[in-house]
Amino acid sequence: MNAILAQSHETTDPLKLLHRPGVRLVSIFGSLDEDGSRRVHYAVDIDNRQYRVVSIAGEGPIASATPITPAAAWYERELHDQYGVAIEGHPDLRPLLFHENWAEGVHPMTAGFEKVPAGTRTPYRFLKVEGEGVCEVPVGPVHAGIIEPGHFRFSIVGDTVLNLELRHFYTHKGTEKLFENMPIADGCLIAESVSGDNCFAHAVAYSQAMENSFGVAVPARGRALRLIGLELERMMAHIADVGALCGDVGFTVPAAYTARIKESLLLASTRFFRTRFWRGVAVPGGVTIDLAAVDAAELQRIVAEAARDFAELAKIILETPSVQNRFESTGVLSRDVARDLAVVGPVTRASGIKIDVRRDHPYGRYREFATEIAHHSQGDVLARARIRIDETAISARLIADTLREMPTGAIRTSISADASAEGFSAVESPRGELFYWVRVRNGRIARCHIKSPSFQNWPALPLAMPGNIIADFPLINKSFNLSYSGCDR
Amino acid sequence: MIFDTVKQSLSSRRVLIPVEQLLMDAQGSRMPDVQPSLLTAEIARRAADACPTTALTLEEADGRTQLVLNYADCVACGRCIEAGAGAFVAAQKLACCGATKSGLVRRWDVASGAEIVSSEREMENSAREIRSLLGRALNIREVDAGSCNGCEAEIVAITNPYYDLERFGIHFVASPKHADMLLVTGPVTRNMAEAVRQTYAATPSPKLVVAVGACGCSGGIFAGSHATAGPLDAIIPVDGYIPGCPPTPAMLLSGILHVLQRRS
């Protein structure tokens, strides 16, 4: 079961735990004890069945987990930036969150931090690939399309990519810090603004973390409405992703058609829930908006029509030789790399790893049945497109099943606002495992950590690039479709 | 085969939304509006207390209490609507999309419920005038200055067949060097401030800058974070503001057209 197992002051050695087979790193993050001293938490998933959070003191130097699992590398860099925790044995502690216009030695999550002093830091050192005919191509942070900012540095020979290095966190907003001292109800507003296209998944993950912390159960109808919102969000994300992939190979008619299908779902949300992206719907304790009984059939019809149109379109897309040619064997992410970097979501399921929070750690309404999971094993752009196509159909079925047997009654319950507690929750967002860990002291948020699937998956993208031509990068990047804001927070 | 499918679908369901219907449409944005007849001092106080931002406040002027609604700060959380006992409703139409900063502020006299209308807020919204802009060309460069990507999702949506931005002769371009207008989202993070300045400098004059979303207008939910350097108008000059979190495609389209109209 999702959560309930929060044992935050356990004595287990986290590095020993990470050595064990079947243990997948979920997140590493810091927090402050009441006296202001630092603590480091390791969240893991054991055998795809049980989450566990283990913590150790963070005042003295700690041993790096990166030599054991490369999936820890970015988490430890973030921990080092946010909390200034000394980490021994980490191969690369270059700043992750902070660029040159941040003074040296700033650690915003430590006790007593007030503001970033004026100052700069030494320029970032990119890795250097040397050899005959190697050129460097820097791209970004501002890109050509309507997409988020990030920097990519390619080392190429001719057209072929030898190495890709990412430099992100242009959209870093100090989000985790903003939660501090907020009333728990207001935390939702921030959670919804972490990654706008997955805002409902964030709001649900945050709310569930609070519900788990305080032992509050959401009424059955609230759980059903959450499932509908989560699966609609997944459908919209996946449909848009497939459209964007078509756009990238110049197949613009289906791209426009997917945009139309997605908009039909947004308009349905407006019509029945008065919000396009389900912002403001999930709150700790349930949901704020009910679905009128008379509207259920019409919503079901629109979702079914969108799913049918998309399935037909997807068939055409996959049967088009020029699409096959561009998608097939492009940007392969091997199963081993996906496992080593603890990659999550549709990307890992396209590389043959069958994990999905909905099935492995069911929450809310997903506890009442076994969620069917799509998976493919080729790890290329085609497999990542197919995963999204298959999952869209599954989501539509889940919505239909839920609408058919809508529980009646309350949609929301109250949650005590002045107590202290801590806990966590995970949700399968459209991009994969989204994990929130919260601590509340006297009704105020003391700490909220967000592990976003994009933070986890970005480091895997460069490993799908070598050997591909640089012109295929936009397509490969799109097939991962990671959120910059979700990663950078 | 693709053409058969698309032809059949396009002929069976016409989706293009006419311009008259689009202008100022705010449905689905969850932005608040006020029903002056139901406004009381008690309700105004309750709604202002419920507001998690500084969007909704009470001000004393000449011995009278004014309810001040600043759309720049509104994150569309809907709490004032929940607390407002009918006096606060979800806006159907919003005239201020594309307004100047002061044009985003509305005021009501709490005792009488009357809206205090400033001359600046008055905007010409006739579809006829907007139509007169049709056929001109406008090139927009979108700049994400640290948004959550919600605003991007809606900006992408204005190019879909329902809203069809291109019917107004408006295109998104890949480089600021080709742009007449910068459409900027996000609170301007510390890490993006320099890129925003450089993008502005690279855009040839005359140029228009439109701040998008609560983040673009005021920093929104991220206002005051140690990791932001904005809001946008603290970094570069801004010609118009489109509030919302995120603004809907109709609000974006209305806002872009209004900024254009005001400046042409």
Ligand code: SF4
């Ligand atoms: S919707 Fe806007 S004005 Fe109303 S409470 Fe929320 S932020 Fe304040």
Ligand code: SF4
């Ligand atoms: S205004 Fe709202 S939707 Fe737009 S970037 Fe800011 S938080 Fe996201």
